[in-house]
Amino acid sequence: MTFNSLLNLLDKQLIEICECPLNPVEILLLKGIWEEVTYSKIGQKEGYSPGYLTNVAAPKLYKKLSKLLGENVTKKTCRTSLESYVSLIERNVSPSYPSGAVALNSLFYVERPPIEDRAYQEINNQEL
Numbered sequence: 001m002t003f004n005s006l007l008n009l010l011d012k013q014l015i016e017i018c019e020c021p022l023n024p025v026e027i028l029l030l031k032g033i034w035e036e037v038t039y040s041k042i043g044q045k046e047g048y049s050p051g052y053l054t055n056v057a058a059p060k061l062y063k064k065l066s067k068l069l070g071e072n073v074t075k076k077t078c079r080t081s082l083e084s085y086v087s088l089i090e091r092n093v094s095p096s097y098p099s100g101a102v103a104l105n106s107l108f109y110v111e112r113p114p115i116e117d118r119a120y121q122e123i124n125n126q127e128l
Contacts, residue, residue, distance in 0.1 A: 001086055003034050009086065013068055026061040029053060033078045 007030070011021035022030065025048065032042040039053040048057075058075065065073040065081070073081050103109065 003031055006034070006082065006086065009089070010065075010068070010082075014064060017068060019064055019067065022061070022064070025053075025057045026064070029058055029061050030078075033075060034082075036079075 007022070007027065010030075014021050028042055028046055028048075029039075031037075032039070039058070040050045042048065043050045043053055062073045062075070062078070065078065069081055069085050071081060
């Protein structure tokens with residue numbers, strides 16, 4: 001699974017459990033963890049202090065992920081926990097051979113905002 005796929009899945013799942021999606025700093029941290037980069041290197045590259053990442057941003061990220069995954073998530077366990085979570089979801093929600101439209105709330109639904117937005121505008125603008 002690519003990092004972007006993981007990010008989309010997590011955001012969708014976080015929104016479903018009434019949590020806000022990951023913020024930009026949490027995304028940077030998660031990407032760093034995924035790529036095995038230290039907080040110091042993330043901070044240097046992105047302009048954040050390692051103390052802020054360690055003591056403020058990371059605990060908020062791990063709290064969100066712990067609530068979503070139903071287990072205590074730390075920097076050390078984060079990648080393994082996420083891989084297990086994704087594997088579980090993929091096994092439980094594996095797609096069958098397509099036989100029609102994909103539900104809007106499906107994990108396999110691909111949004112195409114520019115096209116869909118224009119289509120919805122045109123549908124709403126039709127006079128009956």
